[in-house]
Amino acid sequence: xxxxxxxxxxxxxxxxxxxxxxxxxLCDVSLVIERGEFVMITGRNGSGKSTLLHQLGLLDIxxxxxxxxxxxxxxxxxxxxxxxxxxxxxxxIFQEYALIAELTALENVMLPAMLIGNSYxxxxxxxxxxxxxxxxxxxxxxxxxxxGGEQQKVAIARSLINDPVIIFADEPTANLDTTxxxxxxxxxKKINKDGxxxxxxxxxxxxxxxxxxxIKLSDGKLL
Amino acid sequence: MKTETxxxxxxxxxxxxxxxxxxxLLTVFLMAVAFVNLIFMSSLFNGIIDGTNKQIVxxxxxxxxxxxxxxxxxxxxxxxxxxxxxxxxxxxxxxPEIFVPASLEFNNQKGNWTVLAIxxxxxxxxxxxxxxxxxxxxxETDDSNSIIIGRQIAGGEGVEQDAFSLxxxxxxxxxxxxxxxxxxxxxxxxxFTTKFLDTDSRAFITNKTLSKIIPIFSHNPNTIIVKTTNxxxxxxxxxxxxxxxxxxxxxTWEEAAGFMSSVTESFxxxxxxxxxxxxxxxxxxxxxxxxxxIINKTREIGILRAIGIxxxxxxxxxxxxxxxxxxxxxxxxxxxxxxxxxxxxNLHPFVLPICDAVLVLTKTDFIARAETIMWVAVLSALxxxxxxxxxxxxxxxxxx
Numbered sequence: 001x002x003x004x005x006x007x008x009x010x011x012x013x014x015x016x017x018x019x020x021x022x023x024x025x026l027c028d029v030s031l032v033i034e035r036g037e038f039v040m041i042t043g044r045n046g047s048g049k050s051t052l053l054h055q056l057g058l059l060d061i062x063x064x065x066x067x068x069x070x071x072x073x074x075x076x077x078x079x080x081x082x083x084x085x086x087x088x089x090x091x092x093i094f095q096e097y098a099l100i101a102e103l104t105a106l107e108n109v110m111l112p113a114m115l116i117g118n119s120y121x122x123x124x125x126x127x128x129x130x131x132x133x134x135x136x137x138x139x140x141x142x143x144x145x146x147x148g149g150e151q152q153k154v155a156i157a158r159s160l161i162n163d164p165v166i167i168f169a170d171e172p173t174a175n176l177d178t179t180x181x182x183x184x185x186x187x188x189k190k191i192n193k194d195g196x197x198x199x200x201x202x203x204x205x206x207x208x209x210x211x212x213x214x215i216k217l218s219d220g221k222l223l
Numbered sequence: 224m225k226t227e228t229x230x231x232x233x234x235x236x237x238x239x240x241x242x243x244x245x246x247x248l249l250t251v252f253l254m255a256v257a258f259v260n261l262i263f264m265s266s267l268f269n270g271i272i273d274g275t276n277k278q279i280v281x282x283x284x285x286x287x288x289x290x291x292x293x294x295x296x297x298x299x300x301x302x303x304x305x306x307x308x309x310x311x312x313x314x315x316x317x318x319p320e321i322f323v324p325a326s327l328e329f330n331n332q333k334g335n336w337t338v339l340a341i342x343x344x345x346x347x348x349x350x351x352x353x354x355x356x357x358x359x360x361x362x363e364t365d366d367s368n369s370i371i372i373g374r375q376i377a378g379g380e381g382v383e384q385d386a387f388s389l390x391x392x393x394x395x396x397x398x399x400x401x402x403x404x405x406x407x408x409x410x411x412x413x414x415f416t417t418k419f420l421d422t423d424s425r426a427f428i429t430n431k432t433l434s435k436i437i438p439i440f441s442h443n444p445n446t447i448i449v450k451t452t453n454x455x456x457x458x459x460x461x462x463x464x465x466x467x468x469x470x471x472x473x474x475t476w477e478e479a480a481g482f483m484s485s486v487t488e489s490f491x492x493x494x495x496x497x498x499x500x501x502x503x504x505x506x507x508x509x510x511x512x513x514x515x516x517i518i519n520k521t522r523e524i525g526i527l528r529a530i531g532i533x534x535x536x537x538x539x540x541x542x543x544x545x546x547x548x549x550x551x552x553x554x555x556x557x558x559x560x561x562x563x564x565x566x567x568x569n570l571h572p573f574v575l576p577i578c579d580a581v582l583v584l585t586k587t588d589f590i591a592r593a594e595t596i597m598w599v600a601v602l603s604a605l606x607x608x609x610x611x612x613x614x615x616x617x618x619x620x621x622x623x
Contacts, residue, residue: 059529059616080533087531094620098526102241112530115227142241158530 006165006197007033007056012065012075014051014220025051026062027220033166038192039199040211048220049201050170056199057090057168058082070165087112091159093169097151099143105154106130106139113161122161129157133187149180156187160196167191169200173207185210230536235543247548250512254552254596257505259560261592264501266560266584267573268494272487274578278419279480285318285349285448286457287464288479290472297443298471307467308449313460315452316348319444323433325402327376327426329389336376338400338426340433349450352415352422359394359413367431369412370398373423377414383576384424400428400436407436419577447471486577506599513545513603517611524611525619534612538605545604549597560584 014026025048033039033056041049054060055067058074067074070089074082092098099108106126113122130139133153143151152172159167169188173181181204189210192198200211208214216223239247280286289308291298298304301319308317321340326333343362347353352371353361362371378388392398396411409428417423451460457475464473480487517524520541527537565582572579611619 054617057529083528083531083533085531086529090531092529094526094529098522098529098620100237100523100526102237107237111230111532114230114233115532115536162531 004034005032006035006070007031008066008068009056010066010068012055012062012067014048014055014060014062016051025220026055029065029217029220029222031215031222033197033199035165035197036192036195036212037197037199038188038210038212039197039215040208040213041199041201041215041217042203042208043217047217049217051220052217053168053170053199053201056166057092058086059092087115088162089165091162091164091167093152093155093159093167093172095171095174097143097148097155097175099151099154099158101143104140104142105135105146105150105157108143108154109139109157109161112158116162126157126161129160133157147180148176149183152176152180152184153187156184156191160191164196166197166199169198171201171203173202173204181207227533227536230532231539231543234536234540235547238540238544239547246516250516250548251551251555253508253512254548254600255555255559257508258552258556258592258596259564261498261501261505261595262556262560262584262589263564263582264497265494265588265592266582267580268490268497269583269585269588270568270573270580271575271578272490272494273583274575274580275419275487275490276476278417278422278578280476281351282355282417282419282422283350283448284476284479286451286476287449287460288474288476289447289449289464289469290474291445292471297445298447299443301444304469304471305447307469308447308464311460311463311467313451313455313463315450316345317447317449318342318345318349320346320446320448321430321433321444322446323402323428325400327370327372327389328399328401329392329396332378332389334376334387334389336373336424336426338370338428340428340430342430343427346427349448352417352427355415355417356413357416359411361413361415362427362429364429365431366412366429367435368407368409369432370400370409370426370428371413371415372398372411372426374414374416375420375423376426377411383420402436405436407432418574418579502595502599505596506603509549509596509599510603510606513541513548513600514607516544517541517604517607521611521619521622524608525616525621528612528616529620534609537612538608541608542601542604545600546597549600552600553593553596557589 009029009031011028011030012026013028016023016025029052041052043049055062061075065075069085074085103111106123109126109129110119110122113125127136127139130136135150135153138146138150146154173184176184185207188198188200202208289298305317305319308314318341323338323340325338326335343364357374359371362369372392374382375384376388377392378385378390382388389398392411394411394413397408398411400407400409409432451457461473461475524537528534568582572581
């Protein structure tokens with residue numbers, strides 16, 4: 001594998017059962033993602049965008065095919081190792097913020113770091129990220145005391161805390177107004193500029209300009 | 224402690240600290256209700272059993288009950304035996320009793336009841352019948368034509384066994400005691416009510432009265448009842464009595480209690496059955512509370528897994544949270560039980576024909592039931608939280 005390649009997908013397929021009918025969500029998809037890319041996945045509803053992102057992000061297991069992440073085959077890896085990979089190497093941003101309601105913004109961000117270090121270092125690092133995101137004055141608030149844009153920024157901060165090699169974002173601006181969306185995308189651009197690989201799903205045409213590469217999906221196949 | 228092992232406690236604490244306060248209070252309240260339900264019925268039955276046992280000991284048999292050697296009708300050499308008994312370590316008092324096979328008659332109402340000839344001064348030290356006089360007075364050693372009768376013998380309105388009683392005999396009335404064809408008119412000196420049917424169906428006369436009727440009976444008791452020092456095991460005292468040369472038949476009050484012991488055994492069986500049902504009800508209640516709590520957090524659990532939190536950390540945090548709920552429930556339940564229910568029932572006991580029952584909860588029962596609540600809570604959290612952490616991450620987050 002090329003040294004620049006961070007993720008190599010070979011012929012992955014995934015079918016779902018919808019009642020008695022089997023739906024093919026991904027069909028023989030092969031893809032190579034290189035370090036530092038900002039990849040946007042687009043396509044119509046039901047085209048397989050989220051299914052692809054979930055397979056790449058180790059949230060699901062494809063029916064067939066190979067996924068090689070940072071030189072490791074991950075499809076047949078046991079769940080404990082996949083959990084560790086998710087913790088150490090991958091970051092996630094979901095459409096609906098997905099913060100833990102009982103933790104403050106700071107605690108939400110610190111949590112993944114506490115698992116691989118001590119609380120003091122986790123807090124130090126989290127505060128630094130909040131400072132860079134201009135959110136330091138809101139880091140002690142609970143998620144329900146933050147706006148949608150602020151919550152999504154906290155989710156992005158959480159995804160960065162363990163210095164992941166790839167960040168996955170599933171329509172991160174879908175629930176945000178235009179201003180907040182722009183702020184979040186600017187943040188992604190900054191993170192990507194720092195050398196981080198980002199794979200993001202979007203529906204919005206105006207967001208595509210932020211990407212270094214576009215991937216279009218239709219009926220579970222790459223176009 | 225490693226940071227990783229501290230995280231379940233950290234998460235559980237945050238859930239409790241920042242979760243919905245009303246949900247927390249309601250959950251702890253329901254746990255408390257389940258706990259009180261579990262201990263209330265058990266302590267009530269314990270109270271009935273304890274009350275009945277005390278009635279047997281305090282009004283009838285004493286702690287130890289001595290009868291003549293096999294083949295004898297009476298305990299001979301009474302003076303020496305009583306001296307030996309009272310000098311035995313662990314014995315507080317003893318009283319010889321003579322069962323008199325007599326009948327009583329008043330206003331053409333006649334019946335056979337247990338009549339006992341006693342030394343009132345000695346009897347007072349073993350039983351508490353002297354403190355249960357509802358009218359008139361207790362016997363004195365020099366009384367020679369008096370009798371005290373139980374409420375069930377006296378009869379009257381509201382008396383449970385009025386149909387078989389003397390139907391309204393009162394203090395000062397003359398009753399006829401018939402023994403071996405001899406009749407003696409005795410004045411009712413007092414009427415006692417112990418609330419224990421067996422004792423309230425007894426009558427007492429003095430040894431002096433009995434010796435006046437039939438002199439041969441005096442000084443030949445057929446029973447000696449013994450009161451032991453508080454906290455001393457009856458079996459230990461019995462061993463010492465035997466070592467000290469008492470060769471009569473010696474029984475604990477339980478062995479002497481007769482059919483009442485089968486009544487208490489029945490209560491014990493019912494108590495076990497009710498406790499089992501109580502545990503089931505508590506288990507189902509707690510399981511539902513915890514299950515609903517965890518199912519509502521399914522998405523959050525999925526997110527934690529997605530960001531790389533190990534499953535054991537997630538379900539341990541929910542187990543700790545459930546254990547904290549149960550500790551809260553046990554504490555609140557204990558405050559309600561010991562602070563409200565026990566004092567209330569001490570003031571207003573359950574009035575039963577055999578005793579006035581109060582709530583009695585032993586330390587062992589309390590610990591066992593508190594542990595039950597905690598284990599049920601832990602299992603109730605373990606099952607759904609493990610199930611959620613074992614399910615597919617996407618199913619947990621998106622429900623598909």
